[in-house]
Amino acid sequence: MNTNEIMVLGLGLQAPWHLKSQHLDMAKNPHELHLKIGAERGSQYPCPECQRMCSAHDFTEKRWRHLNFFQHHCHIIARVPRVRCPEHGVRQIKVPWAREGSGFTLLFEQAALTLVREMPVQAAARIIGITDKRLWRVVFHYVSQALSQFDFSEVRAVGLDETACKRGHNYVTTFIDMEKSSEPVLFVTPGKGKETVRDFKAALESKGGNAANIAEVVCDMSPAFLSGIREYLPESEVTVDWFHVVQKFVKSVDETRKLEHRHTPLPKGTRFAVLKGRKKRLTTTQINALDALLEMKSETVTAWKIKESLAWIRNAENLEQAKERIQVFIKKAMKLLEGSKYTASVIAALETLKKHENRIIQRWGIQKQ
Numbered sequence: 001m002n003t004n005e006i007m008v009l010g011l012g013l014q015a016p017w018h019l020k021s022q023h024l025d026m027a028k029n030p031h032e033l034h035l036k037i038g039a040e041r042g043s044q045y046p047c048p049e050c051q052r053m054c055s056a057h058d059f060t061e062k063r064w065r066h067l068n069f070f071q072h073h074c075h076i077i078a079r080v081p082r083v084r085c086p087e088h089g090v091r092q093i094k095v096p097w098a099r100e101g102s103g104f105t106l107l108f109e110q111a112a113l114t115l116v117r118e119m120p121v122q123a124a125a126r127i128i129g130i131t132d133k134r135l136w137r138v139v140f141h142y143v144s145q146a147l148s149q150f151d152f153s154e155v156r157a158v159g160l161d162e163t164a165c166k167r168g169h170n171y172v173t174t175f176i177d178m179e180k181s182s183e184p185v186l187f188v189t190p191g192k193g194k195e196t197v198r199d200f201k202a203a204l205e206s207k208g209g210n211a212a213n214i215a216e217v218v219c220d221m222s223p224a225f226l227s228g229i230r231e232y233l234p235e236s237e238v239t240v241d242w243f244h245v246v247q248k249f250v251k252s253v254d255e256t257r258k259l260e261h262r263h264t265p266l267p268k269g270t271r272f273a274v275l276k277g278r279k280k281r282l283t284t285t286q287i288n289a290l291d292a293l294l295e296m297k298s299e300t301v302t303a304w305k306i307k308e309s310l311a312w313i314r315n316a317e318n319l320e321q322a323k324e325r326i327q328v329f330i331k332k333a334m335k336l337l338e339g340s341k342y343t344a345s346v347i348a349a350l351e352t353l354k355k356h357e358n359r360i361i362q363r364w365g366i367q368k369q
C-alpha cells in the first residue's frame with residue numbers, strides 16, 4: 001500500500017474520486033499538507049436531484065480544511081464539476097466529504113464540534129486554528145439542524161429558572177420539560193423577565209406545542225415570571241419549587257447576620273455555620289460559633305432556627321398537613337421574631353411564604369397522584 005492509498009482510505013474516497021497528488025507546503029507556518037482530489041477525464045457524476053449519472057458541464061476549484069495531519073494543517077483541493085442533467089439542467093454536484101457551502105470537511109466539523117462540547121467556542125477555535133466566527137457558523141448550522149427536529153407537541157409540564165451568567169447582571173432563563181429526565185431543556189433565552197415566557201410560548205408553538213396544553217409550571221416566586229405565566233400560559237397551575245423557598249430563607253439568615261454583625265461582633269465562623277444545613281458536617285470553629293451564638297441569643301441564630309425548621313414543613317405527608325404546618329410555622333416564627341431589629345428579610349421571607357402558600361403546596365398534590 002503506498003502513501004496515496006493510505007490517504008484515500010483515511011478520507012473515505014470512492015469512485016470516481018481519487019487522490020491525485022499530495023504536497024507539503026513548508027513555506028507556510030504551520031506547514032500545510034495539500035491533498036488534491038480529482039476524477040478521471042470523462043467521469044460521470046450523480047445529479048443532485050435524481051442521482052442519474054451525468055457528464056460534467058464545467059469545473060470550479062474548491063478547497064476545504066481537513067483534520068490536521070500530525071502538526072500540519074491539511075487542506076483538500078478538488079475541481080468540482082457541475083453536471084448537465086437531461087431532466088434538471090446544469091447542477092452543482094455534492095461532494096461526499098463536505099456539506100454544501102462549508103469550507104470544512106465533515107470529519108473536521110465533527111472534530112470541531114467535539115471540542116465545542118467541552119469548552120467555549122473561542123478556546124476551541126484557537127486550538128483548531130480558525131477564527132471563532134467561522135467556528136460559530138459551523139455550530140449554528142448543526143444546532144439549528146438539531147433544533148428543527150424538536151417536537152413540543154407532548155409538552156405538558158414546564159419548569160423555568162433564571163441563571164446569572166458572565167458574573168453579574170446578565171441573566172438567561174432556561175425552560176425545561178418536567179416530564180423528561182434526560183435532555184430536558186426546551187428553550188433558553190436572555191433575560192429573566194415576563195418577556196422570557198412570551199418568547200418561550202412562541203418557541204413552543206413553532207415546534208408543534210400548544211400553550212393551552214401546559215397544565216403545570218414550576219418556578220420561583222419572581223413577580224415577573226408569575227405575571228408572564230398568567231398572561232402567556234393562562235391554563236397552567238403554578239407550583240413554586242421548594243428549593244426556592246429554602247433559598248429565600250437562607251438569604252434572609254445571611255442578611256440578618258450582616259446587619260447584626262455591624263452592631264455586635266459575631267464569633268468567627270458564624271457565616272458558614274448558619275448557612276450550612278444542620279445535617280452538613282460543620283468544622284470545629286463553626287460548631288463553636290453556633291454554641292456562642294446560642295449563648296448570646298443573637299438574632300442571627302433565631303433566623304437560623306427558623307430556616308432549619310423549614311424541614312418540618314417539607315416532611316409533611318400530604319397537602320392538608322403541609323398547609324397546616326405552613327400556618328403554624330409562620331405563627332411560631334413571628335413570635336420568635338418579636339422585638340428583633342435585624343430580621344426584616346426573615347419577615348419578608350415569611351410573607352412570601354404566606355403569599356405563595358397555595359403554589360408551594362401544589363407539590364404535595366402532585367406527589368399524591
Ligand SMILES: [Zn+2]
Nearest residue numbers: 047050085088
Ligand atoms: Zn437530474
